[in-house]
Amino acid sequence: MIWALSLPIFIPFVTGIAAFLMRSSDAGKWVSVGGAVASLAASIFLMAMVLAEGHVTGQLGTWVAPFGITLVADLLAAVMVLITAITGLAVAIYALGEVSERLERLGYHALYHFLLAGVCGAFLTGDLFNLYVWFEVMLIASFGLLVLGGSREQIDGGIKYVALNLVSTIMFLAGIGLIYGMTGTLNMADLSGAIAEVENQGLVTVVAMMFMVAFGVKAAMFPLFFWLPASYHTPLFSVSAVFAGLLTKVGVYALMRMFTLIFTGDVGFTHEVLLWASALTMLTGVLGAAAQTDFRKILSFHIISQIGYMTLGLAIFTPLGIMGGVFYLVHHIIVKANLFLIAGLGGRLAGGTDLNRIGGLYKSSPMLGALFIIPAFSLAGFPPLSGFWAKYLIVKASLEIEAWFIAFIALLVGLLTVFSMTKIWAEAFWKPHPDKVEPHFGRVTKPVLWASLTPIIGLAVLTIIIGLGPQPFVEFAERAAEQLLDPSAYVEAVLGASEDATGDAAEEAQ
Numbered sequence: 001m002i003w004a005l006s007l008p009i010f011i012p013f014v015t016g017i018a019a020f021l022m023r024s025s026d027a028g029k030w031v032s033v034g035g036a037v038a039s040l041a042a043s044i045f046l047m048a049m050v051l052a053e054g055h056v057t058g059q060l061g062t063w064v065a066p067f068g069i070t071l072v073a074d075l076l077a078a079v080m081v082l083i084t085a086i087t088g089l090a091v092a093i094y095a096l097g098e099v100s101e102r103l104e105r106l107g108y109h110a111l112y113h114f115l116l117a118g119v120c121g122a123f124l125t126g127d128l129f130n131l132y133v134w135f136e137v138m139l140i141a142s143f144g145l146l147v148l149g150g151s152r153e154q155i156d157g158g159i160k161y162v163a164l165n166l167v168s169t170i171m172f173l174a175g176i177g178l179i180y181g182m183t184g185t186l187n188m189a190d191l192s193g194a195i196a197e198v199e200n201q202g203l204v205t206v207v208a209m210m211f212m213v214a215f216g217v218k219a220a221m222f223p224l225f226f227w228l229p230a231s232y233h234t235p236l237f238s239v240s241a242v243f244a245g246l247l248t249k250v251g252v253y254a255l256m257r258m259f260t261l262i263f264t265g266d267v268g269f270t271h272e273v274l275l276w277a278s279a280l281t282m283l284t285g286v287l288g289a290a291a292q293t294d295f296r297k298i299l300s301f302h303i304i305s306q307i308g309y310m311t312l313g314l315a316i317f318t319p320l321g322i323m324g325g326v327f328y329l330v331h332h333i334i335v336k337a338n339l340f341l342i343a344g345l346g347g348r349l350a351g352g353t354d355l356n357r358i359g360g361l362y363k364s365s366p367m368l369g370a371l372f373i374i375p376a377f378s379l380a381g382f383p384p385l386s387g388f389w390a391k392y393l394i395v396k397a398s399l400e401i402e403a404w405f406i407a408f409i410a411l412l413v414g415l416l417t418v419f420s421m422t423k424i425w426a427e428a429f430w431k432p433h434p435d436k437v438e439p440h441f442g443r444v445t446k447p448v449l450w451a452s453l454t455p456i457i458g459l460a461v462l463t464i465i466i467g468l469g470p471q472p473f474v475e476f477a478e479r480a481a482e483q484l485l486d487p488s489a490y491v492e493a494v495l496g497a498s499e500d501a502t503g504d505a506a507e508e509a510q
Contacts, residue, residue, distance in 0.1 A: 002058030004049055005071040007042035008081050008120040011035060012088075016113035023105050029096055032109040036089040039116065043078075043085035050078040054483075055493035057126070065494050066187030070126030072494055075480040076326060080123045080253055083333050086462070087245045088116045090455035094341050095238040097451030103148055103236070111148070115141035115242065122250045126494055128176050128186040131254065135172070135218070139165055142247060145239045146231060157231035164227040168217035175210040178203070189494035191262045192487055201265055208263035208270050212255065219251030221311060222280040225304045229288060232300040237344025240296060244303050245337030249329060252310045256325065259314060260484040267317060275315035279409045282308030286416040295343045295353035295428060298420050299336070302379065305413055306332050309394050312410065316397045322481035324393030327474060331386040331466060335375040338459035342372050345452045346428060351435075355427035362429035369429045371453075374460045376421040378467065381414045386466035389474065 015035025022028040049056050050073050060069040073081070092112070099108050118137030125131050139162070147158040180186055182203065183194040198204050213224070220228040228248070232240050255274075263270060285305025292298045310332070313325020343353060346368060350358035362369035378385035381392075391414055398407035466473050483489065 001049070001056050002060065002071065004042075004046050005056060005058045005073060005124055006060075008039060008046060008085065009117050009124065011039045011042055012113040012117035012120065015039075016110040016117065019113060020107055020110035023107055023110065028104055028109050029099070032113065033089070033092045033096070035113055036085070036092040036116075039120075040082075040085040040089050043082040043120075046073060047078045047082050049073075050075060054489060057493050065126070066185045066190035069130060070187060070189070070494055071124045072126040072189070072490070073124055074483050074490055074493075075476065076253070076256065076484060077123045079326075079330060079476070079480065080249070081120050083330055084116060084119050084123070084246055087242060087333055087337050090337065090341070090459055091238050091242045091245075093451055094241070094344070094455045095236075095451075097448035098236055098238050098344065106148055108145070108148055108236075111141050111144040112239075112242070115145065119246050119250055123253060126188055128179070128188060128191070132169075132172055132176060135169070135250070138247065138250065139169070142243065145243075146235050148235065148239075151234070154234045157234035161227045161231040164217060164224065168214045168224075171210050171217075172214035175207050175214060178207045178210070182207070187494070188257065188261055189487075189491040192491050195262055196265060204263070205266045205269060208259070208266070209273070211258055211263070212270065212274065215251045215254040215258070216277065217251070218248065219255065219307050219311065220248050220281075220304050221251075221307060222277055222284050222304075225281070225285070228304060229297060229300045232303070233294065233296040237296075237340055237347070240300075241337045241340035241344070244299065244340050245333045248303060248307055249310075249333055252307060252314075252325075252329060255311060256314050256322075256484065260322070261487045261490065271315050271317050274311060275403070275406065278308045278312035278315050279406055280308075281305065281311065282409060282413040286413045286420070289420045290416060290423075293355045293427075295347065295355060295358075295424060296340070298424060299339050299343060302417065302420065303336060305417065306336070306379070308413070309391065309410065312406065313394055313397065316394075316401060316403070318397055318401060319478070319481050319485060320393060320400060321397035322484055323474070323477045324390065324397050326480045326484075327393055327477040328390040330473070330477075331378070331390045331463075334459050334462050334466075335378050335387065338375045338456060338463070339372075339379065341452070341456050341459070342368065342375070345456065346372070348452075350428065350433065355424065357434060358428055359431040360429075360433040362425075363432075367453075369425075371456050371460050372425070372429065374463055376424070378463050380417040380421050382418075384467045386463050386470070386473075388467065389470045393474075393477075 019028045019031045055074050057072045118134050121134035143162050147154045182198045185194055217224045282305050285301050289298045289301035310325050310328045313321045346361050347353040350361055352358050378387035381387045395407050395410050
């Protein structure tokens with residue numbers, strides 16, 4: 001099964017190398033799209049295997065777990081790989097109309113696919129050290145994409161992005177060192193049992209908080225989210241879209257994995273801290289968005305507020321809470337990436353993203369207005385779109401544990417999200433352009449227009465499908481939550497498979 005687990009990582013790497021070698025010709029961008037299609041096919045195949053078997057595991061080389069390099073996919077990992085491939089293909093198509101020849105020659109497509117490989121590697125790895133490795137692959141590739149073009153604003157944003165993420169890396173490495181010293185293993189399945197046998201459980205809680213801070217920085221949680229709004233509005237819109245959709249979600253995924261599989265010995269403390277950090281993340285993010293007057297900056301702050309909903313589901317730590325967190329995670333990747341793509345096309349038509357200097361988009365482009373309303377209303381939680389069901393599950397889970405104030409904050413943040421989306425609609429779409437310039441699709445060529453509209457329409461359709469037919473997606477999230485809350489099958493799939501492999505090898509030797 002190792003090849004099925006390796007393909008979602010291997011294909012983007014090969015695509016990135018090929019795109020780099022062809023960066024001086026038009027073939028590079030088509031290699032990028034072809035690689036994204038191949039990655040999507042591989043992720044669909046992996047998802048089918050996980051749905052059939054529950055868990056898919058593999059060991060690289062001849063070393064068995066917990067000593068070797070483990071790759072493992074459960075329902076959460078498989079759906080994250082799949083949604084990464086969907087987003088990756090959408091943004092790869094959008095980039096056909098946005099990325100200039102100069103940026104292609106500088107290696108945009110190669111960096112983009114290396115980033116996707118890092119994201120998939122983080123979702124599929126089965127040990128902490130390789131999780132660190134994949135985080136570094138993402139950091140290097142994302143920094144390259146962030147500063148590609150070399151503008152002063154990009155460099156400034158890139159420095160802030162890297163500086164705080166390096167703090168997270170140091171914290172992560174320190175935690176890895178301490179946990180290895182306590183248990184002698186970094187395999188996550190092995191750690192699930194080994195961490196409970198550590199004599200000093202107080203030190204385990206300290207290490208758990210170190211990991212919470214490290215992954216909280218990656219996820220842009222309160223109070224260490226400053227790097228995100230300082231950097232996400234500076235690169236290409238295709239870069240902002242993939243950053244917004246995927247990068248912070250890797251941090252959320254790591255939190256979900258660590259605090260359901262490993263750090264469950266002091267839930268009363270660790271998850272209480274996570275609960276209030278999530279509430280503050282929601283509030284600060286949405287208030288920051290309300291204060292902004294730039295399309296992309298508003299969306300950047302809303303990434304922060306929505307992260308709070310996902311980690312809130314984990315903090316509640318009930319089947320319904322985890323289910324809501326998983327559902328929210330998948331829904332938000334689609335919606336947020338689409339909003340950034342719409343912001344990019346709207347900015348190109350209207351001449352910018354400053355809401356005070358643009359307008360008239362609905363009058364000149366009603367279709368774009370309709371395409372904006374779908375993800376915007378979904379983000380705000382309007383029924384029957386996907387965001388409504390995601391927020392409903394989270395709020396219901398809060399009420400079940402009688403966390404009335406937390407439920408109130410979740411509802412309040414939803415209302416303030418409506419305010420921000422309404423502000424974008426009123427300023428960018430509804431009001432006339434202040435310079436009496438009528439935005440129109442004639443500003444872009446037909447190939448560029450279709451490259452921009454195709455992924456926007458596709459992601460909007462996915463949002464509607466999830467909203468109008470939520471039952472299978474909710475059931476999937478419920479199954480994923482069951483696996484997270486009862487990791488025994490995960491542990492057995494990794495360590496049991498290794499024992500079987502060891503036994504088979506011994507028999508062959510005899």
